[in-house]
Amino acid sequence: MSRPDARRVADTLLHYPACFIATHVNPEGDAIGSMLALALALESLGKEVVCYDRHGVPENCRFLPTWERVVTELPASVPPLVVYVDADRLERCDLSVDHFPHAETFARIDHHTSSAPDPGPALVDTKAAAAGELIFELLPLLDVTLTTDIATCLQTALMVDTGRFSYTNTTPKTHRIAADLLAAGADVPAIVDWIWGSVKFEATRLLGAALSTLQRSADDRIAWAVLRNEDFLSVNATPEDTEGIIDAVRAVRGVEVAALFSEKRGTIRVSLRSRGHVDVAALARQFDGGGHVKAAGLTFDGTMENAICAVIGAIGAALEDQP
Structure with missing residues (x-):
């Protein structure tokens, strides 16, 4: 049974034909993996998606499916739905609501604590090991099939934010999700090699x-x-x-x-x-x-x-x- 906040965010994502997704500055595997997984999910529904990070994709994440799509400058035209992932507020993305004068809705998907009120619907769970867990939770609500590419992005998110499942934020739920992602074809050897196995x-x-x-x-x-x-x-x-x-x-x-x-x-x-x-x-x-x-x-x-x-x-x- 889904939570009301998850259902509300899912309904918001389904309502709009296009969206703009941002994540925090100096991003890492959870930020980029979660953003790309959500973008792939929405595109499978026929929606248009723009992915943004001011600092771009770090080199160790440049194996993730469609990483090249991430832009570092705001486009001239931004969709009416603005989603920010793995960030407690837009300012963590080096953005503010003033950057989006034509936006109709802002949505937040995150696992950080925040003292600032959310400007729109939000799926926030500070007990989640990674933002990727929350993206995974949204997939059935969006009626999206878990593909190999989405699984690789989300497995990266989980593995990075749990230190390969060694940090205390790792829960039985985290392992259950990881098992589902592995069954869907997540490329764990590639994740390990790019993130930890090869250092510049x-x-x-x-x-x-x-x-x-x-x-x-x-x-x-x-x-x-x-x-x-x-x-x-x-x-x-x-x-x-x-x-x-x-x-x-x-x-x-x-x-x-x-x-x-x-x-x-x-x-x-x-x-x-x-x-x-x-x-x-x-x-x-x-x-x-x-x-x-x-x-x-x-x-x-x-x-x-x-x-x-x-x-x-x-x-x-x-x-x-x-x-």
Whole structure:
């Protein structure tokens, strides 16, 4: 039996002959996989779909079916239905309602917490391991057949956001969905090879640069690393090459909260990870960021030094509130 919010979003998607789908900046496998899966599903119903991400498709996702379709600039004409996926608000896509003066409806499909009201129908489940789980839930409501291409996109979404089913957000439901996707022909070997099995030389060197800056707090409960613009330039790396670095910082024994500070495209991006005692999503919202209890991020306006001081200070204060 479907949930009312899922039914409402499905009915909205079915009502419009065309839609515009966006996902968050600096996207990864869940964002791109979920967006492409939804686009393929809607196109199977004869609808027109535009897929958008300001930063485009990261290199490790350029095996997903129809990834080339994703545009990085807003088209001159946007369909009346705007859908944003894997983002708690349009601003996470570097967009706002003002970008769509002719839009009739906005719909959100997401698994992040949010303090902002949704501008339209929303399918939100913070217990879902990935946005891909919610797209999967919509397929029967849309009367869409689970194809091999859709399955590969959704399996990528699940595997990325669960760390190949190793994170604590993985549930029995996640495994059941993954089994259905595998039965439908999801190309798991390709997913593993592209996402984890093949790392760029530049990305490996960037990991070394980040770990050379690794620091810990006096009580060893916080660890952080820093990447500046010159670090990217010195190894010819791109912002997407930071993928996975935060996990190496989090792996330090005794660390409860990890942070990676990186200058990306002229701004300072901060990735946060927690072992569970600190809600890093709540911490990130102090800086207009967001995410999950154990994984979140934010963008800081200011100098790197001020970012480190402010964020590490906030983490320390949050840890002081823990028993």
